[in-house]
Amino acid sequence: MARFKENDLPKSKITASSLSKATIIFKYAGGHRWKFYVGLVFLLLTGATALAFPKLMGMLVDCVKDKSYSQVNNIALLLIGILFLQSIFSFFRVSLFVNFTEHTLANLRLSLYSNLVKLPMHFFSHKRVGELNSRISSDITQIQDTLTTTIAEFLRQFILIIGGIILLATESVKLTLLMLSVVPLVAVAAVIFGRFIRKYSKKVQDQVAESQVIVEETMQGISIVKAFANEWYEIARYDGKIKEVVKLAIKGGKYRGYFASFIIFCLFGAIVAVVWYGVRLSISGEMSVGQLISFVLYSTFVGASFGGIAELYAQIQKAIGATERVFELLDETPEKINSTQNSHSVQKIQGNVTFKNVGFTYPSRKEMKVLKGVNFTANFGQKIAIVGPSGVGKSTIASLLLRFYNIDSGEILVDGKNIYDYDLENLRGNMSIVPQDVILFGGTIKENIAYGKPDATEEEIMLAAKQANALSFIESFPEKFETLVGERGIKLSGGQRQRIAIARALLKNPSILILDEATSSLDSESEKLVQEALEILMEGRTSIIIAHRLSTIRSADQILVVDGGVISEQGTHQELIALENGIYKNLSNLQFSHS
Template identity: 80%
Template sequence: MLICSIFTGKISIMARRPDNDLPKAKITAHSLHRALHLFQYSRGHQWKFYVGLLFLLLTSATALAFPKLIGTLVDCAKEKNLDEANTLALYLAGILLLQAVFSFFRLSLFVNFTENTLANIRLALYENLIRLPMTFFSQKRVGELNSRLSADISQIGDTLTTTIAEFLRQFVLIVGGIIFLAVISAKLTLVMLSIVPVVAVAAVIFGRFIRKYSRKTQDMIAESQVIAEETLQGITNVKAFANEWYEIGRYSGKIREIVKIAIKGGQYRGYFASFIILCLFGSIVAVVWYGVTLAIAGNITVGSLISFVLYSIFVGASFGGIAELYAQIQKAIGATERVFELMEETPEAISTKSSGQISKISGDVTFKNVAFSYPSRAEVQVLKNVNFYAGSGQKVAIVGPSGVGKSTIASLLLRFYDINDGKILIDGKNIYDYDLEQLRGNMSIVPQDVILFGGTIRENIAYGKPDATEAEIRQAAKQANALQFIDGFPEQFETVVGERGIKLSGGQRQRIAIARALLKNPSILILDEATSSLDSESEKLVQQALEVLMEGRTSIIIAHRLSTIRNADQILVLDKGEIVEQGTHQELVEIENGLYRNLSSLQFSDF
């Protein structure tokens, strides 16, 4: 009965365990064939999986021998055969030892195979992700992609490590157990098969229903926590509007809903406990009772009856467990399909390894009748018939109201997106005739919202040139007006900047980004509103650093603050996706009722 308790305890735990949220996939010949592609990533480790399967079969075989020997050992008491009992006890000890050895090698081999395979899958998925075009990332959420890298691959790992092996083991135990049961007593086997497996499967289905109810309760609790979090974060507004009574009412209503659902869930758990006691134990009692009647009639021995009960428990537990394992395999197949969906996305033609020295370009930029719409909203034309020329070393500024396509021009220059019409030429050569590594290797961008990586200052500056020397990194920091504040930190260049550079101020992050761009030494520089979010002191330091950075380079400056572009060689005024004015600052402010003149009058006091 101890094993019965273990079995029922297992089902009870399954009923309480929160189900993960990964969707399931139907198991078909196509989905199985697709899932088998995972083995392509094992790269010489397949033999570990197959040897692990051999140890799995040996473990199952020794497990099936155990109840038979236990029954024979019990019969030795009736026959008073001590020598045979001692021999059987030694056999049982040997079987336990063999099971321990087989289980060790099975688990070790499966884990070794799985971890090597998962490492290759993770690397292949990440390599493909990092090379996908911006059109892909503009339509996907980062959280979803992280889920593919973490939750989906973890589900695949769990399945390769334990679920498949456990499913096969349970299947062997079911088939082997039924065969042994039939050998012991065909009549008793029919009784057992008509009761125990049906009850076990019913217990699993009941358990799943309770898990869903428990998850609903947890979701309601999470909603109440959201209310509390929002209220406490916005406590100033709550107090200002004297709405304490309203927030208390909101929270109180949600709490009452939780109580109602939790009580109903408790009732279902009570039903489940009653079901286990009455049906599961009742079915075992029925089988034992019928076995006892057969033993009294002399059809089977007491030892055979004990063996039969143990085999019945094996079969019942396996029936109960295999349904859950099948569900896990469905989730793993769904996870595999989602992972392969990403792997099958067409990447950009970029090598995963540095190709070495990148040939320099002069930096002449020409836009000829360029038209563009974002793939996600093709009906909206962002740029229409855009024409301009930026000579090598010139500073060309792009200004205009928000949302007119200024940053889009920078994205097209970097080939984040493909244009719909027209041409973009660099040094007279079509931008699509350049290798992407050469093209982007000759460009640098300093955005408005600089995102640094969570490493050290040194690592973030060296990102522009990974093989840079200490002297080059220090010189770039000095030119970017960053050396003073870096040397002021106790750890200087080894200072960890934190996630997204959160430990640094906005101006400090901008200067690190400028140092990174200086180290890369680009031919074409893109400044996307690089000073618009800074205070006056930081803006002055950053602007000085930008002047150094722009020297001798073709600079495309996207700006809201017109004070930063008064000395630009050419200013393009963009409105509704078209260049409506073009010239120097002085030329543009002289245009009567011109857009640039109107923008200038809002920002400068001398208009």
Template identity: 85%
Template sequence: MARFKENDLPKSKITASSLNKAKIIFRYAGNNSWKFYVGLIFLLLTSVTALAFPKFMGMLVDCVNKKDAQLANQIALGLGLVLVLQSVFSFFRLSLFVNFTENTLANVRLALYTNLVKLPMTFFSQKRVGELNSRISNDITQIQDTLTTTIAEFLRQFILIIGSFIMLASINVKLTIMMISVVPLVGVAAVFFGRFIRKYSKKVQDQVAESQVVVEETMQGISIVKAFANEWYEIARYREKIKEVVKIAIKGGQLRGYFASFIIICLFGTIVAVVWYGVQLSIAGEITVGELFTFILYSSYVGASSGGIAELYAQVQKAIGATERVFELLEEKPEKITASPNTAAIEKIQGNVSFRNVAFSYPSRKEIKVLKNVNFNANFGQKIAIVGPSGVGKSTIASLLLRFYDIEGGEILVDGKNIYDFDLETLRGNMSIVPQDVILFGGTIKENIAYGKPDATEEEILTAAKQANAFNFIEGFPEKFETVVGERGIKLSGGQRQRIAIARALLKNPSILILDEATSSLDSESEKLVQEALEILMEGRTSIIIAHRLSTIRSADQILVLDKGEITEQGTHQELIALENGIYKNLSNLQFSNS
């Protein structure tokens, strides 16, 4: 199973345009921006104290020639002070960057989630949940790491390289030229060699992940493996994958061996060469032993920083790419709902529904007309059933009424008013849907029922549960209403989930109720209990019932037969049964002859 790795994050070229986009993140800093800039000052101070360290060390070594113990003590105290200052500056630098980053990214996360939740259904029908999760987790983690440490480290290494070169040139120009011609080149070569090895390590990880897919598939389908007596086939398949892992890992190991040899010969050879040349200059009286010692320390700064800065630059590129992807989502246009939670009571509508010549195609499949000239009326208190073969657009009618998608032609009226003239909160606040596949959230039964009315009293929740035929099974649990339902309600049966959904809808007390094949996946006993609860739920409101089982809609005031996107038959159960060669009659005969 290929897992999303941080290394897989795409990079973005660092240009003036991409940097400007990345700077947008500072808009979310609020009153925390100053922490970033003060952090940069402490970063500069940390780098300056780091650069002072080799200078003092060289002076300390020179005290040997001068045989001046008092001066050595003073320099040692100076070194101690440099270390204390460096540790204090580092503490404030890290604290300020972390404080700035966490506060800023908390605002980005909230803004991103707020915008995601408000986006229309058309957006979610075109995006995978995994991809959106990745934006909120992986991309923001990448930005977090970069703002907390990578930028600071990149700037610090850059200052150290420039500062070290200045200090090296001030000690001895000849030795500096010799060092420049060798050390940075070896450092950069080491980085590229290292990156090549990491690519091989990633290949090994990918191969291991592929071998794990075999294990996972076998374990999940073990009954099929055994039923077909294919144990040896699966073992052979796994053996081949393992061989691939071994082959790549051995090659990677050889490369690591070459890399170790390269480091020993080139890096340490370079140090030997610099020291040898420095000793020659020292013998000639051009530099002191202490200056040579200082030179070697600054050279090590240049070597280490040259090696590290390329990797840090790659991390910054990834962070800019991540920032661009996060802001792409933030720029998506949300649905127009109220700017803040509406505590005032939602205006109540009566619930008369009219579809007039409604036409619709899904944005992802424009060429397929899902609905064509759909006309019907559902008056207050009526039960309108919509039936027809699978894939003819029955559930689409519910989606359009809830304004999940925009219609292409015609109009939908509620109480004689176009649905686009209602604000979304009022429109959806007067509707409830009980779907076939009920989604419950991972909290308690009480929290899931109260989702229909978050400010509901204990008494209201209890009444809704009783009316939904859910009270008895809830009371049967040791923790009763405080029972945790598990992810997506996995700890409850289908019938129990449906009754929780009905209680949720009852609590909302909608004017318009949509039942989307609410009993099609239930056994007979559960269906009876759910059907009883639905009868209570449908009382005194307009009900639109999308039905698969015709037995559940015989008492509907009107049945609409949808075929190829059009309403081809309309009437009561008795009227439609009387139609010769009618679709409804054929569906009815088919279902009841099989039952």
């Protein structure tokens, strides 16, 4: 995959509205805003001291005429003093801007993450994780660079251009006009040319990245390449890409050559022209040699600043674009979730669930009705199994119960009360889900089990692990409960992860339990252990079991067969098996004839 490059960030036109949007960032500065303003004062001071420098250099050279040693020493001391002041001002400017930026961005990052985590599920169903990640990383980095250095540099260059031109005019108006007609034009041309070359070298980089992709793919799938004896094909593919890179790079080299010739000829030519005219003016007595030197120094300042300011402007455009994208995410409306975790505030519900005529379509696929009037009741302590072909909306029923999505029609009742009347945290606080693909977070086994109840005691965690049939394998690890899960440390098998998920659900002690094909990907030995753990977990609570394997649900109180968005059959295993040509009977025959 080609890496996401900083250059790829889109730019935003700088307009009054986009600027006002970008200034919202100051809201996140809190009590640190003053640092930005004080930093600006130091910025003005560094600009002013920089502008005094060429003037004093000119006066220093003019001391040749006066042959006065004391004056030479005074001006030299003054120059040293100014340099000293400038370094102090620069130090405060940089450290204040960095201090302000880091505090502001920490607040912004936290707000962004807090908002992201609280966004409803339908937001995540149409956003890629990579894209959200790049918002938090590269967009904020772009804002960071801009606040830390770009704005300051931009203003500094601006001060140097304006101040430089005014001071030039005081030295000689004729020369200033000549300088303004030549130097800025050349500087701007250099910038445009430079940008064109950079775009070109980016093309080369992209091609190199693409050739890298071929290498990566081939190495990762080397067994397939060899199995098909396709080495020659891959070599030809790589060779083709490399030739493209060479062609582009050589062309880029030519452009670089043109650029170098242009710079040498035009930029230095412009300086030669200014000095030539200045020397003529000196000869005719219109200006002194010192003034000429000041003038040449000011001209270089102005020329360099013209060159730099265009680049900085582009950076600021990118930052405004980044800020807009970050605020887009901050403007998304989160679910109503309390800001603090307080597990004691969850009021226990009994766990009677009723679906009345529930209709639903996913926001991203409006044309497909997933559920078209689903009706069923699960009473406290019952095991309700939901079966049916894949893609008929079995897992959707679980998502709706957890209020991941809003239903289009009908109502869902828990204990006779509409689920939309419950506090979201209270509702979800009474439910646990054991999914098909268990997701464990980096950290220890203990932390993963305690995820359901962060303030659980050691004994409670031990008991949950024991009931989930997980204690024996946890005890077999050298670090026991402190064993790291996930990226580093021990990789757990599917059955072990499943049992940790069951322990996590047990510890939460939910009233309603959702098992989403919890044993579908296990081998028979793990399945037996997990099934035993599930039996313990389902005792004394309402369980909704979404199943592919019918063997796991024979003991269910009710089996619902979902087909075409409605419940087409319903009853116990015995009742459904007795139905002639029933969907359940067919599914059952298919599975048991194979097993």
